[in-house]
Amino acid sequence: MTTYRLHYFPESGNSFKLALMLTLCGQTFEPVWTDFGGGVTRTASWRANVNPMGEIPVLEVDGVRLTQTGPILLRLADQYGRFGGAGEAERFEVLRWLFWDNQKLSGFMAMYRYRRAFTPGPDPQVLAFLRGRVDDFLGIVEAEVGRRPFIAGDRPTVADLSMSGYLVFPPDESGYDLAARYPGVHAWLQRLAGLPGWKGPYDLLPGKRLPRYA
Numbered sequence: 332m333t334t335y336r337l338h339y340f341p342e343s344g345n346s347f348k349l350a351l352m353l354t355l356c357g358q359t360f361e362p363v364w365t366d367f368g369g370g371v372t373r374t375a376s377w378r379a380n381v382n383p384m385g386e387i388p389v390l391e392v393d394g395v396r397l398t399q400t401g402p403i404l405l406r407l408a409d410q411y412g413r414f415g416g417a418g419e420a421e422r423f424e425v426l427r428w429l430f431w432d433n434q435k436l437s438g439f440m441a442m443y444r445y446r447r448a449f450t451p452g453p454d455p456q457v458l459a460f461l462r463g464r465v466d467d468f469l470g471i472v473e474a475e476v477g478r479r480p481f482i483a484g485d486r487p488t489v490a491d492l493s494m495s496g497y498l499v500f501p502p503d504e505s506g507y508d509l510a511a512r513y514p515g516v517h518a519w520l521q522r523l524a525g526l527p528g529w530k531g532p533y534d535l536l537p538g539k540r541l542p543r544y545a
């Protein structure tokens with residue numbers, strides 16, 4: 332049986348993506364809480380011993396450290412035969428949205444939420460810029476998931492798990508009341524939350540939280 336150890340912090344939507352995928356695939360993992368707020372991922376020793384990219388999450392699979400949620404999700408999808416998409420066209424869609432999510436939706440939403448809620452005295456101009464980008468990306472998702480149940484087609488895939496990773500945190504952290512402003516996105520998130528075994532980030536990722544400023 333494969334053993335998993337997930338280096339994470341509870342507010343990390345990227346960590347949630349992996350925790351959720353493992354859970355939906357019926358796997359358990361050892362949670363390795365990491366002091367992100369205390370700056371441990373910036374230290375030379377953490378980078379030398381855990382992740383040279385300086386990022387959370389890190390998934391240890393039978394002792395081998397893997398990073399970058401996109402390829403990890405794809406590998407787990409192959410391993411468990413779940414959420415990988417069916418056929419060449421759907422798999423291409425999965426890759427397309429995974430890349431887009433990493434660069435755009437999750438990338439900017441993570442920065443916006445972190446600055447807004449977990450950083451003292453955020454620069455209003457920086458927040459306005461980031462929010463403008465997130466609004467654009469949410470508008471794109473709103474249109475797409477209004478046309479089909481899940482982002483790559485009729486079935487949920489790792490692209491949905493990735494893209495929803497930062498959208499399921501409480502509105503007072505993200506600053507977005509999705510039900511009110513993006514009802515199609517909200518309905519898509521509800522479809523995902525209806526998957527058997529689905530749990531939210533703070534249920535899957537326990538431990539000490541970051542200080543809140545908003």
Ligand SMILES: N[C@@H](CCC(=O)N[C@@H](CS)C(=O)NCC(=O)O)C(=O)O
Nearest residue numbers: 343344345385386387388399400401
């Ligand atoms: N593309 C990466 C993103 C990982 C990432 O940005 N993680 C955040 C925490 S959730 C981080 O460690 N950021 C540190 C930094 O940007 O310096 C992935 O999918 O794993």
